[in-house]
Amino acid sequence: MRRYTHPMSERTQRRLAAIVSADVVGYSRLMGADETGTLATLNSHRSELIDPLIEKHGGRIVKTTGDGLLLEFPSVVAAAECCVAVQGGMTARNAAVFDDVAMCFRVGLHLGDIIVEDDDIFGDGVNVAARLEALSEANGLALSDDAYRQVRDRMEIDWRDGGEHEVKNIARPVHVWHWSAQEQQKTLDAAAVSETLALPDKPSIAVLPFDNMSGDPEQEYFSDGITEDIITALSKVRWLFVIARNSTFTYKGQAVDVKRVSEELGVRYVLEGSTRKAGNRVRITAQLIDATNGNQFWAERYDRSIEDIFALQDEITQTIVSAIEPELGNVERMRLSRKPPENMDAWECYQRGMGHVWRAEPEDLDKAQALFKQALKLLPDYGPALAGLAYVNYIRIALGIGVTDETTTLQILSEGIDFGRRAIAADDRDYFSYIALARVLTVNGEFEEAIDKLRFSLGLNPNAMHGHHALGVALTNAGQPDEALPEFEMALRLSPMDPYRWATKLALGNCYYFLREYSLAEEWLRKSMQDHSNNMLVFSLLAATLAQQGRSDEAKQSYSEVLKFQPDHSIKIFNTSYQYKNPDDRRHMLEGLVRAGMPEE
Numbered sequence: 001m002r003r004y005t006h007p008m009s010e011r012t013q014r015r016l017a018a019i020v021s022a023d024v025v026g027y028s029r030l031m032g033a034d035e036t037g038t039l040a041t042l043n044s045h046r047s048e049l050i051d052p053l054i055e056k057h058g059g060r061i062v063k064t065t066g067d068g069l070l071l072e073f074p075s076v077v078a079a080a081e082c083c084v085a086v087q088g089g090m091t092a093r094n095a096a097v098f099d100d101v102a103m104c105f106r107v108g109l110h111l112g113d114i115i116v117e118d119d120d121i122f123g124d125g126v127n128v129a130a131r132l133e134a135l136s137e138a139n140g141l142a143l144s145d146d147a148y149r150q151v152r153d154r155m156e157i158d159w160r161d162g163g164e165h166e167v168k169n170i171a172r173p174v175h176v177w178h179w180s181a182q183e184q185q186k187t188l189d190a191a192a193v194s195e196t197l198a199l200p201d202k203p204s205i206a207v208l209p210f211d212n213m214s215g216d217p218e219q220e221y222f223s224d225g226i227t228e229d230i231i232t233a234l235s236k237v238r239w240l241f242v243i244a245r246n247s248t249f250t251y252k253g254q255a256v257d258v259k260r261v262s263e264e265l266g267v268r269y270v271l272e273g274s275t276r277k278a279g280n281r282v283r284i285t286a287q288l289i290d291a292t293n294g295n296q297f298w299a300e301r302y303d304r305s306i307e308d309i310f311a312l313q314d315e316i317t318q319t320i321v322s323a324i325e326p327e328l329g330n331v332e333r334m335r336l337s338r339k340p341p342e343n344m345d346a347w348e349c350y351q352r353g354m355g356h357v358w359r360a361e362p363e364d365l366d367k368a369q370a371l372f373k374q375a376l377k378l379l380p381d382y383g384p385a386l387a388g389l390a391y392v393n394y395i396r397i398a399l400g401i402g403v404t405d406e407t408t409t410l411q412i413l414s415e416g417i418d419f420g421r422r423a424i425a426a427d428d429r430d431y432f433s434y435i436a437l438a439r440v441l442t443v444n445g446e447f448e449e450a451i452d453k454l455r456f457s458l459g460l461n462p463n464a465m466h467g468h469h470a471l472g473v474a475l476t477n478a479g480q481p482d483e484a485l486p487e488f489e490m491a492l493r494l495s496p497m498d499p500y501r502w503a504t505k506l507a508l509g510n511c512y513y514f515l516r517e518y519s520l521a522e523e524w525l526r527k528s529m530q531d532h533s534n535n536m537l538v539f540s541l542l543a544a545t546l547a548q549q550g551r552s553d554e555a556k557q558s559y560s561e562v563l564k565f566q567p568d569h570s571i572k573i574f575n576t577s578y579q580y581k582n583p584d585d586r587r588h589m590l591e592g593l594v595r596a597g598m599p600e601e
Contacts, residue, residue, distance in 0.1 A: 014123075020059070021130045021133040024067040027067035052564070080147070086107075089534055091181040106137070108133030108134070108143075109141060109143050110125055110144040128170060139180060140178060141179045145177070158179075159178065162177060199292075200241040202241050210223045210274055222277050222351070225351035226309075230271070234463075235461045266496065282305075282309060346376075350372065353375070357392060365395060373389070381426045398439075430460075431458075434454065442470070447478035454474060469491040471484075472485075472487035472504075485511060488507055491504050505524050505525075509542075518545050522546065543592070544591075558596065559593070571599070574590065
């Protein structure tokens with residue numbers, strides 16, 4: 001059979017280029033489950049992350065195919081850096097998303113000859129990139145040997161040799177090299193924690209995400225909710241050191257070696273289990289392991305009706321506490337019990353809502369808000385749902401989501417404070433209600449009350465990673481950065497693999513800025529950028545920090561990144577967005593930003 005050759009014309013040319021082919025994993029399944037939501041999510045990922053990175057690295061979008069992209073770059077290194085940045089950004093955005101709805105990409109990259117006609121490209125180079133895409137792992141990148149030779153000595157990445165593959169319509173085998181965002185992060189996390197983490201001086205435990213054995217992805221929220229409730233209950237035991245939810249959930253869906261978990265998180269004990277929910281019945285299995293040696297010293301299976309689920313959670317928690325510390329008195333164990341909500345459906349709405357809160361994307365905040373309000377219709381004055389609404393309003397203010405003017409800002413602040421106070425009134429022993437209220441009070445400049453609420457919250461739950469982080473932020477903005485440092489350090493220790501540790505690292509950089517220790521401020525801000533650079537605040541703080549060190553050109557370059565997020569960023573906007581107790585702190589921050597190029601208006 002004669003091979004087809006694309007005809008040449010005056011509008012046609014040949015050139016060597018880096019070609020990238022990408023598509024969404026399981027796109028048809030996602031569309032079948034939620035067509036509108038899937039399209040909105042894809043558009044959000046593209047507008048907020050993918051398209052800006054393509055432009056930043058000098059690439060161009062040749063065409064889109066619904067779930068796919070065909071890109072051209074003049075440089076293989078720029079193309080690979082763009083792909084790695086996109087996959088790293090997607091991993092961060094998916095960190096708190098259930099696996100069945102997370103949007104992941106496969107990406108193929110090839111250096112080859114292409115035929116260019118008008119704005120389209122053709123030829124074997126394009127075909128090879130498409131075949132590499134099919135060989136890529138989810139959240140990964142597959143390179144041809146030609147592309148690999150261009151990047152192997154120019155990027156600090158551990159490429160994995162995938163060998164040669166026979167691919168459709170390509171005459172010769174294609175040698176493939178692989179990179180994966182998850183594998184790189186695991187390597188970085190393991191290296192980081194193995195150097196610094198030791199067992200605490202009190203019993204320490206990590207509760208791994210319980211497996212959903214129902215065979216129904218819709219039940220993921222149930223198994224996650226059970227896990228989170230047990231973590232919260234254990235966290236209230238003062239003599240226990242409990243790893244935060246966000247770190248343990250990085251192991252979700254994996255076959256886990258408990259000894260590795262012990263080493264990576266710095267804990268002695270690991271609890272793992274599963275849930276199976278069918279109709280009005282639930283089966284929960286749990287086992288407690290001394291992860292330092294792999295010995296299991298407690299395991300149990302529970303079959304109950306769904307109405308007994310909260311009593312069952314208390315029973316599991318108390319059994320674990322007794323197993324770890326046999327001499328613990330009954331009074332301490334009984335202190336862990338809590339009053340369950342009268343309506344199971346309200347609890348389900350709350351758990352689904354919190355799943356959206358941790359993603360912190362605009363559409364997720366809308367969904368979380370709707371679910372919390374639905375919970376309140378089912379159970380008026382349900383404290384956790386009110387606290388969830390307060391926390392949503394805090395995120396909106398902190399990230400500028402839905403904040404269009406001063407009137408809107410004041411309305412969101414007022415509603416957030418009201419939700420937080422109502423949550424505490426509904427249950428004055430719920431530690432998260434105090435955190436939610438305190439975060440809104442902090443962005444409203446009410447530092448003294450915020451700090452009091454956070455200290456009280458940590459009295460209720462000394463292992464609350466978000467409480468330590470929030471207290472550090474409040475102390476910093478209240479002019480007490482030296483007192484804030486240990487709070488940030490404790491937050492990082494309680495959740496060493498947290499997908500959002502970039503926020504604590506950023507807060508540490510901000511704290512050192514106000515301590516005038518600019519080299520340490522820069523160090524922590526750059527660490528934050530390595531985890532997550534798609535936010536305006538880190539570039540703002542880095543610009544001010546560099547300016548204070550007399551590095552004017554670098555400061556202006558960093559500030560130019562701020563303008564990509566907010567083109568009208570100015571002193572006027574800054575003064576309405578950030579609150580400081582001490583006028584000198586505001587002047588100090590503005591001084592750095594003005595030196596970096598921030599205009600008056």
